[in-house]
Amino acid sequence: MDLMQFLQMVLHADKMGQLIEQYGTLIYVVLFAIIFCETAFVVFPFLPGDSLLFIAGTFCAAGAMNPWFLIALLLLASISGNTINYWIGSSIGHKVMASNSRWIDKSALEKTHAFYEKHGGKTIVLARFTPIVRTFAPFVAGFSEMTHKNFQIYNVLGAVLWIGSLILAGFYFGHIPLIKNNLSIIVMIGVGAAIVPIILGLAWKFGRQLLKKKTP
Template sequence: MGGFGPLETAGPVLVWTVVLTFVFLECALIIGLFLPGDSMLITAGVVLASQVSGEVHVWALSVGTMIAAIAGNQVGYVIGQRTGHHLVARKNGKYINTRNLTRVAELLHRHGFMAVLVARWIPWVRTLCPAVAGAAGMDHRKYTIASSIGAIIWAPVLLLIGYYAGSFLENVSWLMPAVIGTLIVGLVLGTIVGVRQYRAEMARPAEDFDLDEAEQEPVADSPWRRA
């Protein structure tokens, strides 16, 4: 397979570093709300398709992303758990506002296990879900099983979609560099814009969000436990 300039020289190490860092942050910390996680995984898959040992790396990286996502989910859960039933929202925030936190809390309260699985495919919910689950006291074992299953499905699927799409593009010699270049430029710009949006969001005044007020009446087979 052909290379792509600096990417060929840097090798898969750069891809590994970026992917694992982004996946962990998106699953663990609020800044992950503003990072292009899904597009990053697809881009990484396409880039690995241009590498000589790309197939080995994409399957190994799939395992690595699963571990990073699972670890990130656990960190996010613990952070939420330590806040108690009170989370910090941002007044007039785009994402970290009381409306979105309420929506995630209600989703988890009503659907529990399945909500954690579905959250994996909704970027802003994916990041808020661990903290809200921890703060609200969702059963840790159920949360861990659901979030781990979601991680196993989410990251490898997007990586492999990018990889096999890239393998197809390799048959068109002039197209592969153009696609990779476009994807990387989009990823870099998306990250820059995301970091600026994160800084603007965090600069907004903080307000308390009380999960006790957001939760609805318990439903059958509720995943919540009370201290």
């Protein structure tokens, strides 16, 4: 699977069926990689995890994939991804917060940290259903000194609710004509929900920097 085909799968749901026919079980590897990267590394908050889970469920309903194997596989991806993100946060989180890295959305990171300070461990569960925050929450938990045991309780609970609910929702509702015929729109909404806030945040940050330079 080359880069263009990968992007087609992410951005155009109607192409996923063709890729399943062409590559067979390799589609499991691709879905695992997307979910793992979105949850493990703070530089990938734009990956559309929610929409892909739902759409994968619709193809499970069509018999193209095994729903129970897919759920188990993606549970492994999301739990292990969050765990790695937690350890990265515990190792370098304070340095990242103090730095001016261009690769990380500091505004989203700070908002997630504030949310964590208010809601504690529930953040790990609630964040599963919130694009961008989902990627930053385990990182924040790591440098906020949440114990590994408590983190894993919320981590596993959140993964089960997130992966299970969206794949099964796609499995049971994806056959409805209105949904089935507009899967590409659903994907684009998912991508936009993740990317647009990042673009607006960068634009706001850039605008503030320009105003500061112009202010005597």
